[in-house]
Amino acid sequence: MAEAAAENAARRSDDRGYAIGLARAFAGALIFAFPLIMTMEMWWIGFYVEPVRLLIFLLLGLGLQTGLAYYSGFSPSRAVTDALIGGVTAFAIGCLGSAAVLWLLGVLDTAQGWRGAVGMVAIQAVPAGIGAVAARQQLGGSREGQAREDRAGYPAQLFLMAAGAVFLAFNVAPTEEMILITFRMGPWLILLLMAASVLLLHALVYTVGFAGQEQPADGGFWTTFCTYTLAGYGLTLLISAYVLWTFGRADDASLPMVAMMAVVLGFPGALGAGLARLVV
Numbered sequence: 001m002a003e004a005a006a007e008n009a010a011r012r013s014d015d016r017g018y019a020i021g022l023a024r025a026f027a028g029a030l031i032f033a034f035p036l037i038m039t040m041e042m043w044w045i046g047f048y049v050e051p052v053r054l055l056i057f058l059l060l061g062l063g064l065q066t067g068l069a070y071y072s073g074f075s076p077s078r079a080v081t082d083a084l085i086g087g088v089t090a091f092a093i094g095c096l097g098s099a100a101v102l103w104l105l106g107v108l109d110t111a112q113g114w115r116g117a118v119g120m121v122a123i124q125a126v127p128a129g130i131g132a133v134a135a136r137q138q139l140g141g142s143r144e145g146q147a148r149e150d151r152a153g154y155p156a157q158l159f160l161m162a163a164g165a166v167f168l169a170f171n172v173a174p175t176e177e178m179i180l181i182t183f184r185m186g187p188w189l190i191l192l193l194m195a196a197s198v199l200l201l202h203a204l205v206y207t208v209g210f211a212g213q214e215q216p217a218d219g220g221f222w223t224t225f226c227t228y229t230l231a232g233y234g235l236t237l238l239i240s241a242y243v244l245w246t247f248g249r250a251d252d253a254s255l256p257m258v259a260m261m262a263v264v265l266g267f268p269g270a271l272g273a274g275l276a277r278l279v280v
Contacts, residue, residue, distance in 0.1 A: 025090060025132035029097040032131025032167070033124055037101050041174035045247055046120030054122060057246050061126035064166060065090045067159055068133040086133070094128030095121055130167050154227070161205075161232040164276025165239050169269035173243045182261045190263050197236075197263075197270040202229040204274025232273045233266070240265035 036042045049057075066087030070080070099121045102108035108117055172178050185193070202225060240262040244250045250258045 022089075022093070024135040025093050026097055028131040028133075028135025029090075029093050029128040030101065030131070032134065033094070033098060033128035034101070035171060036127055036174075037098060037105070037107075037124055039174060041176065042123060043107055043120055045174055046118075046123045047116045049119060049123065049246070049248065053246050053248075054119060057126065058122055061129065062087055062091050064126075064163055065129045065133050068130065068163055071156070071160065087129075090129040090132040091125055093132040094125035094130075097132075098124035098128050127167060127170050130163070157228070158231060158235060160276045161228075161273040162235045162239060164272040164274070165232075165236040165266075165269035166243075166272070168272025168275075169236070169240055169243055169265050172268055173240075173249070173265055174247055178264060179249065179261065182257070182264045185260065185264070190260050193267055194263055197267045198229060198233050201233055201236075201270040201274045204271070205229065205232070233270055236266045236269040236273050237262050240269050 066083050069086030069090060070083035099108060102120065102124070108120065205228065241250070241258065244258060244261055244265065249261060253261070
């Protein structure tokens with residue numbers, strides 16, 4: 001009897017913990033995605049984005065959320081299957097939360113047709129899902145998740161930096177202002193912006209006294225700078241170019257123009273990569 005009572009109590013405790021994790025995930029999804037939900041450019045992207053690009057974006061987003069669920073999900077992930085379940089759950093929460101808020105704001109209605117409605121919600125589901133995954137660390141704290149991040153190897157650290165870059169770059173990529181800024185900048189300003197992005201990324205991750213900051217590599221400053229900072233910035237530029245392609249910003253632009261837009265978008269992306277350990 002005592003063992004059965006203890007098992008029931010443990011089961012109730014686990015169920016309660018999971019319910020609290022889901023509540024935090026919904027809150028995180030709304031908090032992280034709310035600026036994008038209120039952005040008109042994000043509404044229209046759901047209508048005109050090509051289905052193939054949208055499908056690739058959603059698959060990559062699901063993979064990103066699964067990886068994040070392994071390190072700092074809204075419930076502890078002890079295996080890859082747990083992380084996969086957490087990633088799918090976060091994606092579902094992102095879809096449901098985005099659809100609910102868009103409907104409450106009067107943006108989502110039957111006049112748009114199923115194609116536009118699905119595209120609009122799906123685009124919003126990726127940042128909302130990232131918010132759902134990050135909610136456990138931001139809203140509830142996670143010593144286990146933090147310890148797992150601290151033990152993560154070099155590829156995992158780059159993955160976390162890429163996740164931070166995706167999230168912050170995604171907040172400005174749909175806007176027209178990003179294109180306008182690119183047109184107003186000349187080559188020298190672009191080069192200065194690249195240098196500023198690299199320096200800020202290095203300072204945020206290794207110099208400023210933030211919690212969870214990385215320790216310098218054994219080889220000293222240059223080894224750390226090359227293996228983490230430059231590698232992280234390179235990933236940020238690749239992510240920026242991919243996001244521009246997904247949103248159709250690179251379709252009618254020349255290669256130099258796309259490169260300049262990637263540098264402009266890479267500035268907030270670099271900040272996101274540097275703050276990744278604090279966010280996700």
